[in-house]
Every structure is written in C-alpha cells, then in structure tokens.
Amino acid sequence: MTISTRKERQKEELKAKILQTAKELFMEHGYEATSIRNIAERIEYSPTTIYLYFKDKDDIFYALHREGFVLLNQYFRPLSHVANPFERLKAISKAYITFAIENGELYDLMFILQSPMDALKKDKSDKKDDPDWEEGNRAFAFLVNTIEECIAMGSFKGMNAEILAFTTWSMVHGVCSLEIRNRCSVISELNQKDLAQRACEMINEILDRSHNYTPS
Amino acid sequence: MTISTRKERQKEELKAKILQTAKELFMEHGYEATSIRNIAERIEYSPTTIYLYFKDKDDIFYALHREGFVLLNQYFRPLSHVANPFERLKAISKAYITFAIENGELYDLMFILQSPMDALKKDKSDKKDDPDWEEGNRAFAFLVNTIEECIAMGSFKGMNAEILAFTTWSMVHGVCSLEIRNRCSVISELNQKDLAQRACEMINEILDRSHNYTPS
DNA sequence: ATGATTTACTTAACGGTGTTAAGTTACTAT
DNA sequence: ATAGTAACTTAACACCGTTAAGTAAATCAT
Numbered sequence: 001m002t003i004s005t006r007k008e009r010q011k012e013e014l015k016a017k018i019l020q021t022a023k024e025l026f027m028e029h030g031y032e033a034t035s036i037r038n039i040a041e042r043i044e045y046s047p048t049t050i051y052l053y054f055k056d057k058d059d060i061f062y063a064l065h066r067e068g069f070v071l072l073n074q075y076f077r078p079l080s081h082v083a084n085p086f087e088r089l090k091a092i093s094k095a096y097i098t099f100a101i102e103n104g105e106l107y108d109l110m111f112i113l114q115s116p117m118d119a120l121k122k123d124k125s126d127k128k129d130d131p132d133w134e135e136g137n138r139a140f141a142f143l144v145n146t147i148e149e150c151i152a153m154g155s156f157k158g159m160n161a162e163i164l165a166f167t168t169w170s171m172v173h174g175v176c177s178l179e180i181r182n183r184c185s186v187i188s189e190l191n192q193k194d195l196a197q198r199a200c201e202m203i204n205e206i207l208d209r210s211h212n213y214t215p216s
Numbered sequence: 217m218t219i220s221t222r223k224e225r226q227k228e229e230l231k232a233k234i235l236q237t238a239k240e241l242f243m244e245h246g247y248e249a250t251s252i253r254n255i256a257e258r259i260e261y262s263p264t265t266i267y268l269y270f271k272d273k274d275d276i277f278y279a280l281h282r283e284g285f286v287l288l289n290q291y292f293r294p295l296s297h298v299a300n301p302f303e304r305l306k307a308i309s310k311a312y313i314t315f316a317i318e319n320g321e322l323y324d325l326m327f328i329l330q331s332p333m334d335a336l337k338k339d340k341s342d343k344k345d346d347p348d349w350e351e352g353n354r355a356f357a358f359l360v361n362t363i364e365e366c367i368a369m370g371s372f373k374g375m376n377a378e379i380l381a382f383t384t385w386s387m388v389h390g391v392c393s394l395e396i397r398n399r400c401s402v403i404s405e406l407n408q409k410d411l412a413q414r415a416c417e418m419i420n421e422i423l424d425r426s427h428n429y430t431p432s
Numbered sequence: 433a434t435g436a437t438t439t440a441c442t443t444a445a446c447g448g449t450g451t452t453a454a455g456t457t458a459c460t461a462t
Numbered sequence: 463a464t465a466g467t468a469a470c471t472t473a474a475c476a477c478c479g480t481t482a483a484g485t486a487a488a489t490c491a492t
Contacts, residue, residue, distance in 0.1 A: 007439090007440095007488095011440090035477080035478060035479080036478085036479065036480085037477085037478075037479090045441080045442090046441070046442050046443080047442095047479090047480090048441080048442065048443085048480085048481080049440080049441060049442080051479095051480075051481080052440075052441075056479075056480075057479065057480095111394070111397070111399060112328065112393070112397055113397075114397060114398070117397070117398045117399075117402075120402075133402070136402070140403050159418065159421070162404065163411075163414050163415065163418055164418060166400075166403065166404065166411060166415055167391070167415040167418040167419060167422070169390075169394075170387065170390035170391040170394055170415055170419075171386065171387045171390050171419070172390070173390040173393070173394060174385075174386035174387050174388070174389040174390025174391070174393070175383070175386040175390070177328070177389070177390070177393055178327070178385075178386055178389060181327070181328055181329075181330060181333070182330070182333045183327060183333070184382075186333075186336075186349070186352065187356050187382065188378065188382065195379075195382060198379050199379060199382055199383040199386055202375065202379055202380060202383040203383060203386075203387070205375070205426075206383070206422060206423070206426045207422070209425060209426040209429035210421075210422045210425040210426055210429075212429070213425035213426075213428070213429060223468090223469095227469090251448085251449065251450080252449085252450065252451085253448085253449075253450090261470075261471090262470070262471050262472080263450090263451090263471095264451085264452080264470075264471065264472085265469080265470060265471080267450095267451075267452080268468095268469070268470075272450075272451075273450065273451095
C-alpha cells in the first residue's frame with residue numbers, strides 16, 4: 001500500500017510541477033509565447049508526457065485560471081471587515097483594479113483570454129456548479145452580497161442586485177482590460193496606470209452619486 | 217506613363233484584395249484561425265506574395281482595424297443630430313454596444329486583440345497623430361465633445377471631460393468585452409445578450425443619476 | 433520464479449503556423 | 463540585344479499542438 005501511495009504522490013507532484021512551470025513561463029512571456037515544448041524542456045520531460053497529465057493546452061490554462069481566483073479572493077478577504085456596505089463596494093472596486101495591475105498576465109487569463117473558456121466548454125456541461133469554479137463564484141457572490149446590503153440600506157433604489165453587480169464588475173473590468181490590452185496610451189497623453197486609476201476613482205464617484213440619488 | 221499607372225493601380229487592387237480576403241476569413245473564423253496561407257490560397261497567390269504588400273500578419277490586421285473605426289463612426293453619425301447632449305451620450309453608449317454585438321470579431325480586433333497594437337508599436341512612434349488613427353480619434357472626440365457639452369449644461373459637476381469620456385468608454389467596453397469573451401454565461405443564467413443589454417441600460421441609468429446629482 | 437500485463441515515459445511523425453533566402457520569369461529601359 | 467528591375471514562386475527554417483506507436487521497468491498472476 002505505502003509503495004503505491006508514494007507513486008500516487010509522485011504523480012501528483014509532477015502534475016503540480018507542470019502547472020507551476022506553466023505558470024512561471026506564462027507570467028514571464030504570456031500565453032502565446034508559452035508552449036508545451038517550453039514547459040517540457042524546463043521540467044526535463046518529453047513534451048508528450050504533459051499530455052498524460054493534462055488533456056491539452058487549454059486544460060493547463062484552465063487550471064491556472066482557478067489559482068487566479070484564489071488569489072483574487074485573497075485581495076478581497078480583508079474587505080469583509082468593512083462594515084458599511086457602500087464603503088465595502090468601493091473598496092472592492094479598488095482592490096479589483098489593484099489585483100489587475102499587479103497580476104496583469106493572470107488577469108488576462110481569467111477575464112480576457114478565450115482559452116480557459118474553451119476548456120470549460122469541452123468537458124464541463126454544468127458550468128456554474130463545477131467545483132473548479134467555486135473560487136470564481138465566491139468572488140462574484142461577495143460582490144452581489146455587498147450590493148444586496150447596499151440595497152437593503154436604501155441605496156440604488158429600484159435596481160436589481162445581480163444586474164447591478166454584473167454592471168459594476170463590467171465597469172471596473174473595462175478599465176482593467178483597456179489598460180492591459182494597451183488601449184489607454186492611444187487616447188491620452190497621461191501615464192497609462194494613472195489614467196486607469198483616475199477612471200476607477202471616477203467610477204466610485206459615479207457610484208457614489210448614483211447611490212445617493214433620490215428622484216426629484 | 218499610362219502603362220505604369222495601370223501597374224500602380226493593379227498593385228493597389230491586389231493589396232485591397234488581400235485586405236478584403238483577410239477581412240472575410242477573419243470575420244468567418246476569427247484571428248487565430250486566419251492564416252497567411254489561407255488568405256494566399258483564396259486569392260490564388262503564393263503565401264510569400266502577401267509579404268510584398270504587408271510587413272507581417274499584424275500589419276494586415278492593423279489595416280483592418282482602421283476599417284473598423286470607419287464603420288463605428290457610421291453607427292455614430294446619425295447621433296450628431298440628437299440635440300440634447302445628455303440624450304446623445306446615452307445614444308452613443310447604445311450605438312456602441314449595438315456595434316459590438318453586430319460586429320463581434322471586428323470589435324475584438326479593435327479593442328481586445330494585442331496584434332494591431334503590436335503593429336502600431338513596431339514602426340509608428342508618433343501614435344496619436346498618425347493618419348491611420350484618424351478615424352479612431354474622430355470616434356473618441358465625438359464622445360469627448362458630447363461630454364463637454366453635458367458639462368457646459370451643468371451636468372457632471374466638477375468632473376474632467378476627458379477622464380469621464382475614458383471612464384464612460386471603459387464602462388461600455390467592459391460589458392462588450394465580457395460578452396464577446398464569454399464571461400457572461402458563467403455568472404448568470406440569463407441569456408448572454410440580454411444580460412449585456414440590461415447592463416448597458418443600467419449604465420445609462422447610473423449616468424442619469426450621476427448627471428442629475430446635486431450634492432445635499 | 434516466470435510469463436503476462438500495466439504503468440510511465442519517449443521517439444517519431446503529422447499537419448499546421450509565420451517568415452525569409454534564393455530563384456524564376458517577364459517586362460523595361462538603354 | 464542586353465542589362466536591370468519588378469512581381470512573383472519554390473523551398474526551406476524553426477517553430478507549434480497533438481497523436482500513434484514503441485520501450486523499458488515495475489507489478490501482478492500463476
């Protein structure tokens with residue numbers, strides 16, 4: 001028994017090593033420039049070995065995808081102590097953009113690249129209630145709950161919490177993705193990250209005005 | 217003279233034909249699945265011929281990029297007749313998302329793909345005042361001008377027009393890019409395009425509340 | 433203990449990609 | 463007529479993701 005569990009462990013170790021190496025290369029050079037052959041070379045195995053542990057390239061990046069959400073939740077965790085739900089909402093949007101700027105390639109993988117979504121489509125038909133998606137659901141649920149609390153306090157009168165959560169996410173994602181995919185430099189002379197920061201502050205300002213709003 | 221002008225014309229015709237074929241294939245199958253060899257095969261030339269007309273693959277897609285902005289401006293054109301600047305702003309955001317949904321692949325090229333930005337980086341150092349970028353500038357200027365008119369009318373008190381324009385663009389881009397890159401289906405049971413539409417309406421609602429806002 | 437089977441991995445190959453160096457043809461100018 | 467140029471092609475390089483077939487060692491069954 002102990003000998004077969006050792007083998008089991010070694011298999012898992014190799015799988016983890018492939019994943020970690022993929023992550024390193026991906027962080028260094030991005031998705032396009034990371035090849036199965038590169039990964040194989042760095043871990044000193046033949047490229048085909050990787051296919052014994054992962055279905056295909058998308059499958060590897062789908063696994064990294066999950067790690068991204070774990071990290072994002074770490075950025076969110078301290079914010080659960082912010083008592084005022086509206087302050088918490090603004091803190092979430094700030095933490096989100098900080099995460100995006102500090103982990104550009106990972107953000108790209110999680111929210112821009114098609115690849116991990118393709119992997120999801122291939123063998124998972126359930127989508128939402130898949131255990132790999134748990135961390136993603138947790139992150140989004142935190143946002144939805146915060147907005148529900150805002151509404152319970154009388155903010156955002158007449159708005160649907162889930163739609164507003166998606167909309168808020170869209171707004172900050174818009175800033176982050178334009179920054180990551182280099183669309184900021186083209187329209188403004190400002191430093192790119194400054195522009196992103198100022199846009200994010202403005203989103204908070206707009207949310208502020210919107211949540212305080214009382215029809216006249 | 218007339219014989220050499222004919223040759224000149226034929227060269228331009230072939231260049232246009234390459235571009236049009238690239239566009240067709242790109243619209244049908246997306247960026248990744250469109251290869252130089254595919255294009256060459258369809259126009260019945262050898263793949264290397266394409267390199268006599270375009271520097272590389274990015275260069276081809278950068279050219280299509282420009283056409284995308286021409287089309288976007290066509291969506292915007294009728295809106296210049298909307299007299300009320302705030303109504304015009306909301307109409308712009310609606311037209312933008314309609315453009316994105318009706319021309320998904322083109323939108324992807326213009327605002328998501330890295331490729332055309334790489335082409336821009338390669339041989340253009342001026343960036344903003346490059347003639348190829350004229351149509352893009354026109355589209356953004358239309359948004360900035362509209363917001364400036366809003367501010368002149370007393371809306372969005374205390375906000376910077378350019379930053380607000382960028383922020384507004386970010387907000388609608390966020391919705392469009394999440395939809396195009398398949399991140400909607402994961403978080404909601406709603407039909408993807410419905411979700412995008414509702415998010416866009418909510419952005420207009422938020423802008424509405426924000427522009428009506430008077431500090432209490 | 434020995435033969436059969438399974439496990440873990442590799443070699444070699446397929447069909448594709450973007451790109452370039454060298455070669456070919458046909459037209460043009462002297 | 464000949465040298466030169468313009469337009470295009472052939473062949474190749476160095477990659478890519480992926481798979482079929484093969485190998486060597488460990489394990490299992492008799």
